Amino acid sequence: MQLSALVRPAVLTQPTYEPGKPIETVARELGLDPAGILKLASNENPCGPSPRAVAAATRALAQGELYPDGGCYELRHRLAAVLALAPEQFVVGNGSNEIIELLGHVFLGPGDEVVMANPAFVVYKLVTLLFGARAVEVPLRDWRHDLPAMAAAITPRTKLVCVCSPNNPTGTANGAEELLAFVRALPPHVVAVIDEAYADYLENPPDLRPLLAEGRKVIGLRTFSKIHGLAALRIGYGYAGAELAGLLQRVRQPFNVNAIAQAAALGALEDAEFPARCARENRAGLDQLGAAFTRLGLEQVPSVANFILVKVGDGDGVFRALQARGVIVRPVKSYGLPEWIRVTVGSAAQNERLSGELERVLRGRATA
Numbered sequence: 098m099q100l101s102a103l104v105r106p107a108v109l110t111q112p113t114y115e116p117g118k119p120i121e122t123v124a125r126e127l128g129l130d131p132a133g134i135l136k137l138a139s140n141e142n143p144c145g146p147s148p149r150a151v152a153a154a155t156r157a158l159a160q161g162e163l164y165p166d167g168g169c170y171e172l173r174h175r176l177a178a179v180l181a182l183a184p185e186q187f188v189v190g191n192g193s194n195e196i197i198e199l200l201g202h203v204f205l206g207p208g209d210e211v212v213m214a215n216p217a218f219v220v221y222k223l224v225t226l227l228f229g230a231r232a233v234e235v236p237l238r239d240w241r242h243d244l245p246a247m248a249a250a251i252t253p254r255t256k257l258v259c260v261c262s263p264n265n266p267t268g269t270a271n272g273a274e275e276l277l278a279f280v281r282a283l284p285p286h287v288v289a290v291i292d293e294a295y296a297d298y299l300e301n302p303p304d305l306r307p308l309l310a311e312g313r314k315v316i317g318l319r320t321f322s323k324i325h326g327l328a329a330l331r332i333g334y335g336y337a338g339a340e341l342a343g344l345l346q347r348v349r350q351p352f353n354v355n356a357i358a359q360a361a362a363l364g365a366l367e368d369a370e371f372p373a374r375c376a377r378e379n380r381a382g383l384d385q386l387g388a389a390f391t392r393l394g395l396e397q398v399p400s401v402a403n404f405i406l407v408k409v410g411d412g413d414g415v416f417r418a419l420q421a422r423g424v425i426v427r428p429v430k431s432y433g434l435p436e437w438i439r440v441t442v443g444s445a446a447q448n449e450r451l452s453g454e455l456e457r458v459l460r461g462r463a464t465a
């Protein structure tokens with residue numbers, strides 16, 4: 098008997114996630130010195146992590162023989178204090194990506210539907226398909242989630258509706274009022290998943306807590322990977338009503354979040370000045386890159402996140418040419434945007450290098 102005959106059908110047709118290429122991989126493939134490679138492909142923080150987070154993680158490493166607190170007691174209590182919610186309203190994951198998967202475990206099976214935007218963060222679709230459910234994709238309107246169209250796409254089979262604001266890969270956000278009104282108008286059989294991975298970069302992010310106080314079926318997803326610069330450690334969380342958080346706790350692995358990551362997250366939360374500085378520097382970087390793309394005559398999507406979508410013609414070709422020059426960006430053909438690339442905002446010097454290399458690549462292609 099073929100092994101494949103034993104496999105769940107959803108696994109055989111499951112698409113795979115295409116990550117931004119790690120620096121070491123590109124160095125190996127192209128014979129380049131890793132030290133000279135610049136990665137602006139995965140929306141990582143050019144400021145690194147806070148020194149407080151690094152110190153806390155380093156201390157935790159010395160007790161590496163001990164299993165972590167699977168319930169993340171201290172972190173949930175700290176988050177509860179910061180957000181003025183109850184500790185029971187939090188679930189911590191191995192990255193907020195894990196929370197998306199936990200939502201699948203709790204809610205999704207064959208016959209269920211998940212409403213999401215297209216293009217939006219691809220993990221909603223991957224998790225939906227993995228659990229044998231159907232992804233109902235609603236095109237963006239003016240690069241933003243078309244919330245009225247998403248509401249209209251809800252059927253009796255809809256379990257989840259995912260809204261990513263600011264959205265990846267477009268960098269656009271929906272307004273707070275619009276977003277809250279959308280959640281309030283959802284039918285009672287639908288859970289709203291609001292992915293706030295980039296909300297820390299907004300000057301006035303939407304506040305989901307009134308929705309929780311009203312007892313709405315909504316979960317906010319946050320991560321330490323972006324503005325806290327801890328992507329390597331894999332830690333993020335969801336906050337929701339205590340009942341929903343409890344269901345997600347039930348389906349997680351006993352020790353899903355490692356102790357180093359928990360300590361680093363606690364250290365990061367002690368340093369409120371750090372994310373504020375990163376957000377300020379990011380805004381300056383957005384202006385810098387935006388101006389450079391304008392100077393190059395390139396169309397771009399105005400971004401409020403830590404990356405910009407820019408139209409370069411042959412996205413894959415420009416991605417490869419930049420990579421050969423040691424700059425890794427993200428092609429977005431898999432998001433249905435073959436003419437665009439997504440570029441993470443780096444430090445001032447990194448942005449300068451990117452725009453210089455991009456100019457040389459585009460000039461070379463124009464004369465080729």
Ligand SMILES: *Cc1c(COP(=O)(O)O)cnc(C)c1O
Pocket residue numbers: 140191192193194195218261264265292294319320321322323328331332333
């Ligand atoms: C980066 C990102 C996340 C965070 O993922 P982690 O698993 O926490 O690293 C979540 N949602 C979106 C849209 C992202 O771009």
